Every structure is written in structure tokens, then in C-alpha cells.
Amino acid sequence: MLNTVSKNPEIELPDPDYVVATATALCRHSSVSGAEGVIADWVETELVRLGLDTWRQEVLPGRFNVVGTLDTGRPGPTLLFNGHLDTLPIPDGYSHDPFEPFVRDGRLYGAEINNMKGAVAGMIGAISALARTKDQLSGRIILSAVMGECDTLGLGTLSLVEAGLSADFCINGEPTDLQVMTCHVGVTQLSVRANGVSVHVCRSREGRNAFAELLPAMAPLDRRCLTFESHTDFPGLPTINVGKVSGGTMASMLAAGAEALVDVRTVPGMTPDSVLKDIEAAVAKVRTISGTPPDVEIRLLERPEFCQQHPYEVERNHPVVTAVAEAHARLFGDQPYIGPLYPQVFFGTDASHLNHAGIATVIYGPGKVDEINVVDESMRLDDMLSAARVYAVAGATLCRRN
Numbered sequence: 001m002l003n004t005v006s007k008n009p010e011i012e013l014p015d016p017d018y019v020v021a022t023a024t025a026l027c028r029h030s031s032v033s034g035a036e037g038v039i040a041d042w043v044e045t046e047l048v049r050l051g052l053d054t055w056r057q058e059v060l061p062g063r064f065n066v067v068g069t070l071d072t073g074r075p076g077p078t079l080l081f082n083g084h085l086d087t088l089p090i091p092d093g094y095s096h097d098p099f100e101p102f103v104r105d106g107r108l109y110g111a112e113i114n115n116m117k118g119a120v121a122g123m124i125g126a127i128s129a130l131a132r133t134k135d136q137l138s139g140r141i142i143l144s145a146v147m148g149e150c151d152t153l154g155l156g157t158l159s160l161v162e163a164g165l166s167a168d169f170c171i172n173g174e175p176t177d178l179q180v181m182t183c184h185v186g187v188t189q190l191s192v193r194a195n196g197v198s199v200h201v202c203r204s205r206e207g208r209n210a211f212a213e214l215l216p217a218m219a220p221l222d223r224r225c226l227t228f229e230s231h232t233d234f235p236g237l238p239t240i241n242v243g244k245v246s247g248g249t250m251a252s253m254l255a256a257g258a259e260a261l262v263d264v265r266t267v268p269g270m271t272p273d274s275v276l277k278d279i280e281a282a283v284a285k286v287r288t289i290s291g292t293p294p295d296v297e298i299r300l301l302e303r304p305e306f307c308q309q310h311p312y313e314v315e316r317n318h319p320v321v322t323a324v325a326e327a328h329a330r331l332f333g334d335q336p337y338i339g340p341l342y343p344q345v346f347f348g349t350d351a352s353h354l355n356h357a358g359i360a361t362v363i364y365g366p367g368k369v370d371e372i373n374v375v376d377e378s379m380r381l382d383d384m385l386s387a388a389r390v391y392a393v394a395g396a397t398l399c400r401r402n
Contacts (some may be wrong), residue, residue, distance in 0.1 A: 011396040012133045014125035014205065014388040016381075020108065022046070023121035023384060027101040027110025033086040033151035040064040040085060043124075044146045050128050052143070059159045060304060063147045067160065069140055070131050072399070076139025078396050080167035080359060081127065082157060082350055083120040087112035112399040114367030118379045119173030120145060122366065122388035129392045130399075137399045142167060149350055152306040153156070153187060157350040161357040169320035169360045169398065171391060172351045177339030178386055180325050180338040182362065183233050183313035186266035187348040188275045188303045191259055192217055192299035194294065198249070198256035210247055210258035217283045217294035218242055218260055225282035226264070227274060233340040234267045253384040261301075265346055272300050272308040287384075309352040314360050320398065321362045328364075328395035332386065336364075344369060364390065 025046075029039040040056065047054050058063040066085075070130035090098050090111050101110030110117070122233050144165065146156030174181075194217070196210030221240055228238055240262065247258030264275050280298055288294055300308060314321060316338050328336040344363075351361040366383040 010324045011393055012129045012391055013333055014122070014129045014385070016385050018127035018128060019105070019121055019385055019388045020381060022124050023108055023113065023118055024101045024294055026117040026121055027108070027113055028099055030090070030099055030111070031085050031087055032064065032076065032089050033148060036064060036085050036147040037062045038146070041373040043085065046124065047143065050131055052127070052131070057159060057163060059147055059156055059209070065147055065156045065160055066145045067165070068127070068143045070127055070134060071140050072134045072137045074138040074401065076137070076399055077168040078140045078142060078166065079395055080170040080352060080354070081123040081141070081143045081173070082146070082170050082361070083116050083123055083173045083291060084146050084156065084350065085120065086147050086150050087115065088150050088373045091373060091375050095376055105380065108381055108384065109376060109378040111372065111377055115372045115379055116173055116365060116367065117174060118367055118384040119175070119365040119387060122384055123173055123391055125388040126391035130395050133396070136401050137396065138401045139399045141395055141399060144293060146350065152304055152307050153309055153348050154350050154353045155304055158307050158353045167359050170351070170354050171320065171324060171394065172349060172354070172361050172363045173365035173387065174349045174363050175365050175369060175372065176341055176391060177362055177368050178328065178336060178364070178366060178383060179341055180321060180328070180336050180339060180364050181280050181341045181344060182316055182321060183340050184311070184345050184347055184351070185234065185237055186270060186311035186352065188266055188272045188392060189306050189308070190262045190264070190276065190279065190298060191260060191301060192296050192298050193257070193259045194296045196254055196256050196258070201252050201254070207254040209254040211255050212288060213295045214245070214247070214258040214260060216286050216288045217296045218245070220282040220286055221262060221279065226270070226278050228270050231267045234345060236384040237265055237267050237346070238270065239265045251369065260397055266311055268311045268313060271310060271324050276300055307353070309348045310356045312349070312352040312355050312361070314355060314362055316355050318360050318362070320360050323394040323397045324362050324364050324390060327390045327397065331389050331393060
């Protein structure tokens with residue numbers, strides 16, 4: 001691969017060795033959700049070394065977002081690169097230390113390289129290359145490396161937006177196997193809770209079993225209780241799932257409390273509030289064995305436990321989508337797929353919060369869904385380097401100097 005791609009403006013590609021070294025460094029740090037402090041330190045130090053203006057946001061104690069800005073000093077658009085630093089818990093069974101990454105047979109082995117340390121490395125590599133030719137650019141290029149995507153579904157990015165982070169467009173690096181993803185569901189999660197009075201079954205007339213209220217409330221919870229219009233990009237959606245029911249202490253005691261957690265994957269036109277109203281209406285129609293409506297409290301889960309997400313979609317001909325797709329085609333000679341991806345259309349990402357805030361976002365990243373969070377996780381070096389190159393070329397295109 002050449003060091004530059006044509007001219008007018010000149011586009012310098014990321015240094016492959018630097019991208020691999022950056023990914024290796026990221027994979028050396030355990031950053032399971034809740035423990036992002038050390039990796040945030042490393043990223044901030046590296047962005048300072050690259051000459052970026054940096055800002056750190058402590059969202060929760062010891063949990064940080066890191067933002068680095070390349071300001072060209074000329075008026076122009078703002079491009080945001082967005083990726084999360086936190087990871088899922090590391091599975092047992094690795095044949096090697098998951099935090100001692102290594103390269104073998106053209107692959108980088110390291111925990112959570114697919115979700116999404118490979119993409120973050122590619123973005124750092126891209127912004128490093130863009131910094132070397134910033135005299136050819138206008139506007140600003142920002143990297144946001146965030147906490148709390150895996151456990152809260154977006155607390156880090158949402159906190160940045162609420163603190164005033166803005167951009168004209170964004171590239172999010174979730175794993176798409178180098179395809180251009182333009183939509184995914186919204187994610188609404190709710191709690192349905194009932195209270196009771198705990199006594200032994202021999203005195204059941206003196207008590208009240210919370211499950212006698214909760215379980216009837218679960219009966220109508222399927223997609224038929226939801227108000228929606230089908231969408232061609234979201235086949236099989238929306239979905240509703242009662243994923244957890246808990247309460248009580250032992251089989252011989254009436255339960256003093258019981259709770260169900262409900263997940264709804266939504267399509268455009270649905271909102272967390274509309275889902276809440278639909279479920280409240282469905283539950284109000286059923287009756288317990290005593291003939292009364294279930295006495296339950298239904299509420300949306302709240303931050304920091306969970307960040308409600310709206311459905312995400314961006315027009316396939318939006319400039320940020322076009323820039324990424326054309327960069328891919330320019331570098332590799334073939335047009336990438338553009339549109340909904342499966343099963344990713346069922347997922348949630350930080351793109352939801354960014355798009356909802358008015359920052360048009362496209363999702364493009366290295367990594368395969370079936371290789372996320374697996375034992376001995378790895379990524380092809382070519383895929384990671386390809387993503388880094390696309391980020392750099394798309395960034396130079398969107399922020400080219402007029």
C-alpha cells in the first residue's frame with residue numbers, strides 16, 4: 001500500500017506498524033466495564049504525544065471518557081471518530097494470557113480486539129496520519145474514546161453529548177466486517193415490580209405473594225401488545241423479551257417482592273415512552289386470580305444502570321456514508337455493502353445517542369460478530385489496517401481544505 005492516496009488534497013495513510021503497536025498496547029490493558037481508568041490514561045497520554053488537545057471526563061468514579069481534538073485552525077466541518085474503551089467480561093479458557101497480545105499467522109491475538117480495540121487503534125492511527133497533513137485540511141477532527149458502552153449501552157457517549165460535544169458527522173467503529181452499517185434497533189428496558197407480605201404458607205391468608213401480582217402481568221407481554229409500523233430494514237422486529245424474574249426467599253414463603261426485567265428492541269417510530277405506555281395498557285387489561293388488575297410498578301430503567309436507546313438510522317446517501325463507502329472503494333477496488341447488517345441490526349451502539357443528538361453517524365469497523373468475546377480472540381491484521389486506512393481517507397475527504 002502506498003503511503004499516500006492521490007493528491008488534492010494529499011492523503012497520508014496510517015503507519016501500519018503504528019496501528020498494530022497501538023492495538024497491542026490497548027489489548028494489554030484489561031478494561032472490563034467499570035475498570036476503564038488505566039486504559040483511559042494510556043489513550044490520553046498517546047493523544048497528547050500526537051499533539052492533540054485533550055479533555056478527560058469522569059463520568060462515574062474512576063471511569064473516564066477521553067477526547068482528543070485535531071484543530072486545523074481553519075473554519076470547516078467537524079468529524080467525530082467514536083469508539084468505546086470498555087469491554088465485556090473476559091471468558092474463561094484462554095490458552096494464553098489474554099492481556100499479553102501477540103501476532104501469529106497474520107492475526108493479532110488479544111482480548112476484546114474485535115469489540116472494539118482494533119477499531120480504536122485504527123482511529124488513533126488515522127488521526128495520527130491526518131495530523132501529519134493537517135495543512136491540507138479544514139475544520140476539526142475529534143476522537144472520543146468512551147466508557148460504559150458494554151454495561152450501560154452508552155453512558156459515556158451520552159455524557160459527552162450532554163456536556164456539549166458536537167460534530168457535523170461521525171464514524172463509529174463497531175465491528176461490521178468492513179461493511180457500511182446504516183441502521184439498528186432502539187433498545188428499551190423496563191422493570192416490572194410487585195410488593196407483597198411474606199409469611200409461611202400455613203398463614204397465607206395473613207400475607208400476600210408478590211408473584212401473584214407479577215406473573216399475571218407477564219402474560220400479555222409479547223409483540224402484539226406493542227404499537228409499531230413494520231420497517232423493511234428491520235425484519236422480525238420489534239421484539240419483547242422477559243429476560244429475568246426474581247424475588248422471594250424460599251418455596252414455602254410468600255414472596256415479599258418480585259421483579260421482572262423486560263427488553264424491547266424497537267423500530268423507527270417507537271420510543272421508550274411509547275413502549276412504556278403500551279406495556280402499561282396491556283397489563284391494565286389482565287386480571288389476577290382475585291379479579292383485580294395486577295398491582296405492579298412499571299418503570300423504564302434509568303441511568304447509570306441503563307441508557308435507553310432510540311432506533312438508529314442514517315440515510316444511505318448521506319455525505320458521511322458516501323465518504324466511508326467511497327474511501328473503501330478507492331482503497332480496495334470494490335464497493336462495500338451499505339445498509340442493515342444481520343444480526344447487528346438487533347444490537348445497540350453509541351451511534352443511537354449520537355444520531356439522536358443530531359450527529360449523523362455511520363458505523364464501519366473491523367471485526368466479525370461471531371469472533372467477539374470468544375476464547376483466544378483475534379483479528380486479521382489486514383482488516384484492522386484496512387479500517388484505519390478508510391478512516392483516514394474518509395476523514396481527509398470530509399475535512400478537505402477548500
